[in-house]
Amino acid sequence: MTGAALIVRETLVTPDFLTGWILLAIIVFLAAYNVRKSLPFLPLGTSALWLQIHIYAGLLSFVLFLMHVDYSLPHGLFESLLATIYLLVFGSGVIGLYITRSYPKRLTHLGEEVIFEQIPVIRKKIQTDLDQTILESAEKIPGSELPIFYRDELYPFMMQKPDFVSHLVYGNSRHWRHLLRKLSDVKRFFNEEELNTLAIIEAQLHRKHQLDTQHVLQSALKFWLFVHIPATYSLLTFIVLHVVLVQVWSGGAL
């Protein structure tokens, strides 16, 4: 197809029309993947097959796009807007490809799969369990400093929202690393019974930290579509206008 466009460049038939129409067909096909996902009962091939073709077609569309704009930035305002939206769709698609290929492996390493919508419920459960553990510790060990340590240092961590950047880049948060150092520091001040309780608390905090990582990775897996899909529909809309303008204003260029 690319070769054909290069060959057509040697004729009076402008390759822009050829690459443009092919690009439109590919973009419509790419957008149809979202429709296909909404209609799983139709016998149109597996979703995995569609995804694979979607990826290859998306990459091909970028080559055609470069040829269509003649490897340079468009000069007109509308055409620049159209190119920007295409690049937004393509870029978000590439990022989405990376996310969907690498994050599930990281999630697998975190242990059992957690449903995204259930994360707040699980986090609440961990907090309730921790509260219960501290209350029982306070009754069992009078005069212990553990509840005060929990209130001042551990509870804020429990209530903290996940640090997206740290989780995405390092796989853990700086707050968690800071907390681990504090826990290591205070252990010498507690007796054996308190240390047993602290071990239970530390395990729960670790679960909370991993839940944060789950939350961040799954958010990324879902939120890139907030750019990719709306931008795709916007792109289709602007493409329709582009076709109208080119067909009617181009003066019969072949």
Added chain:
Amino acid sequence: MSVSNSPSGFDAKRYQHPQQNWVCGRLAEGCPCPLGPSTRGECLSENTCQPRRSLRSRRNFVTGLVFAASLGVCLLILGGSSENSSTKLFETTNIISPGPLSSPHSAIQEGCKACHSASSLSPVSMIGEIWNSDHAQHQSELCLNCHRDFGDHSLQAHSAAPELLELLQNLNTLEPQLTSDQQWARTLTDHRVAHAKVLNCATCHREHQGAQFDLTHLTNQQCQSCHENTFHSLSDGHPEFETTRERIRFDHSSHFEQHYKNYHFLMPGGIPKQSCNDCHLLSADGATYHLAGFEAMCASCHESQILDFNMPTALRLHQFEFVKQTPKTESPSTEPLSLPPFLELMLRADEKIANAIEALQTIPQTDTELRTPLLNSIEEATSQLLKDLQEQGAAGVTERLSRVTQNSNNDKQIVSVVKALDQSRFFEVLSTNDEEATIGSWTFLNNRATVVYRPQQHADPLIKAWLDFMASEVDHYPDQAEGTTPSRFDQFFRDAISPEASGRCTKCHTVDRLLDGSMKINWGLLPAEYFYRQFSKFVHRPHLTLMQDQTALSEAAQEDVCLKCHQPETPKPFFNRDAFLLTDGMPRAEFRHSSSTGYLPIQKKDCVQCHQPKMAGDNCLQCHDYHVHKNSILRR
């Protein structure tokens, strides 16, 4: 370290499906209601909360919002791009412009509507026009509002008449050389745009590419994409240059090598030429050479031939004899009827007389019984014609010529003839009562009862007008089909350009056949626009400068520079060239459309020395113009 979250108390019954549009308002707090919200987003619990949209629902909402915003922007742009839109809120033509205009077009003040017919469409009709190709032609017609000099076939390939294109295609003799890319391109596209009814300007000229963009640039491959016969480059496959016939016959070789050397004997008063520059004057733009004109170039030797009253035969004045007094004869002549062409045309305006003239051609000359009444009727008609012309003057001639012409659109030529007759004082001669008189160029010869015309100078107006009129009325001459009878105009034209014809104009002036079958005599230099609206062009000055620099020639030796490309033929013996054989210098009929300049054709190898891709370039458009002039003719 990985820790299982399975003991976290996940309750499958309370699973929030991603497809659900609403989730419990308390989900973020980690304690959603067991019932959850309804499908319409209403809380079903006693402790009411405000249900929230699910992630998918929020994504759909954002998608819808972006789509609606995009649609709105598109409609605003579409509405604002139309000049006549009643819903126009603001001007958006600058937004939809795909880029800056080229320098020549950037000065257009009228905006988009000057070039785009679409700017007058409403947004709705604009959408309806997507698959309608007519608007493209309308847009091209807007181009022609400014670019007016492409003739009647502006939107045809090469702006040439279909007949001319067909003739050119039939001239193809080359074996096509196609690269693999060209083969593929022809498979992928319909290259035969020459067959298209309309070839829009935008096919080749792509605007909005920036101020410095050359709108006329095309690659060699693009030029050849329409052509049936292709070749790789100027050096590889381009046909050798053909010798084109000049409009004025002049054999340089025989003149320089024979006539000028013997002018003392041939033309004692003649002035032989010494160098190219004596006759060829470089034009102001340096593109081409103009001829110095008849007076400077030819008159010293040839003017006497034009004016010589006794040359070459007694029939010389036949074209412009006119019967002044109809002689009454006692008995009908047995000679074949021979009327001067001008007189015959005047008489043929009367259908009855025309039939009589035709009948006399078939009746045997000895059958006086049948011929006498016809001849008498012609005599009476001649007398009446004389009276009519004396009374009506120019109007009478105009009326009669209009009646006998075959070409109904020939008023211009008739007017020229009548005007030239009037200026030559023809009508004064008809009215004079003198026994013998010379008025203007006309002389009344009493002994022959006729007035005769004698050219007074080169480019005589009446001779020119009359020959042009005859030529324009020619139908099939000289390619007349076998077995068909030539029309009277064909016969008249044959006589008018014969060696015996008055003025002997076509000794030097060539004759072209036009696309409509009529003839055209090439009287003089071509108009300036002819040179920039032909298929081929050549700018002399830079080539001369280059060759002078290369050879360090002095200006005095400039003609040697000319001879580097224009190499003379070996001269043939005097008057021994085919075109002049067996005549007194006039070309024979079969060679009337040919002549020799006495030079060999320009050799392609001389051009190829410099015109290669990495040297002076070999782009087609360096030597060829795409749009040919509206008056271009195919010389044959």
